[in-house]
Amino acid sequence: MALSPKDSLIAITHQVKGVTTGCSISIWNASTRKKLYFDEISDLNSTVLAFNNKGTQLAYAASKEIMIVDIATQQIVFRATKERRISSILWAEDDQHIVCLTGNVGIRTKDVLVYWTSDSQDHLLLTLPDNLQSSSKTQWNSKQRALYGESHNGNLCEVCLTLDKNRSYLESKIFPAHSKNILSLFYEKELNILATCGSDQRIIFWDCNTMAPLITYRHAAEVGSLWMSKRSPKLFLRYLDKFYVFDRKDVLPATMLK
Secondary structure: EEOOOOOOOOEEEOOOOOOOOEEEEOOOOOOOOEEEEEEEEEEEHOEEEEEEOOOOOOEEEOOOEEEEOOOOOOOOEEEEEOOOOEEEEEEEEEOOOEEEEOOOOOOOEEEEEEEOOOOEEEEEEEEOOOOOOHHHHOEOOOOEEEEEEEEEEEEEEEEEOOOOOOOOOEEEEEOOOOOOOOOEEEOOOOEEEEEEEOOOOOEEEEOOOOOOOEEEOOOOOOOEEEEEEOOOOOOEHHHHHHHHEEEHHHOHHHHHOO
């Protein structure tokens, strides 16, 4: 399932229970419940969905192809052969590139496939550094074209993508973060901050412009997951079967809340 940036559209995959064929992908208007697009797919388990930043197009990897559909015209505007199994699709801020992480979900991603959306034949393959441990803990900063993930020994890894047809490359940096493992990460686009949640009972908020730690929040127990609400100034923590909710203003510096 995927939501458009303004939550006005929703894309879902569907499979009839007990039936191996007849899988499909559809796009719906969340307000009117009107179906805007429908396509049959053969491999539900390998299907990955992602709306672009404008919410006007949906990219999806299904079966043997990567496709982009224009929602207004319901036409496929991009089609490319899927060279590897795709674990996630990420859009660049200008919507001119899609960045595809390869590999199965939960297994360390080794390669990145980058496509220019204006030409399905124009793409490149980049190999991620060994510093980035797991694709399941990756967050994407579309504006700065940066991947954030866990490195060795609970450190934070930033991988920046420079995408140019003549000179494209990856650059990775390591930042000391947690004394143990990073359990989860969350990137907040509006504030351009990253939160890392570690098994050392700490949550660290990072300024993504400088990658300097803003503030560290200590918790009494090992926190399992962290979410930020986009519609209200709340942070949500999960530990086992308990949820904790607190205000953003109690954690972040006042300068970040203006």
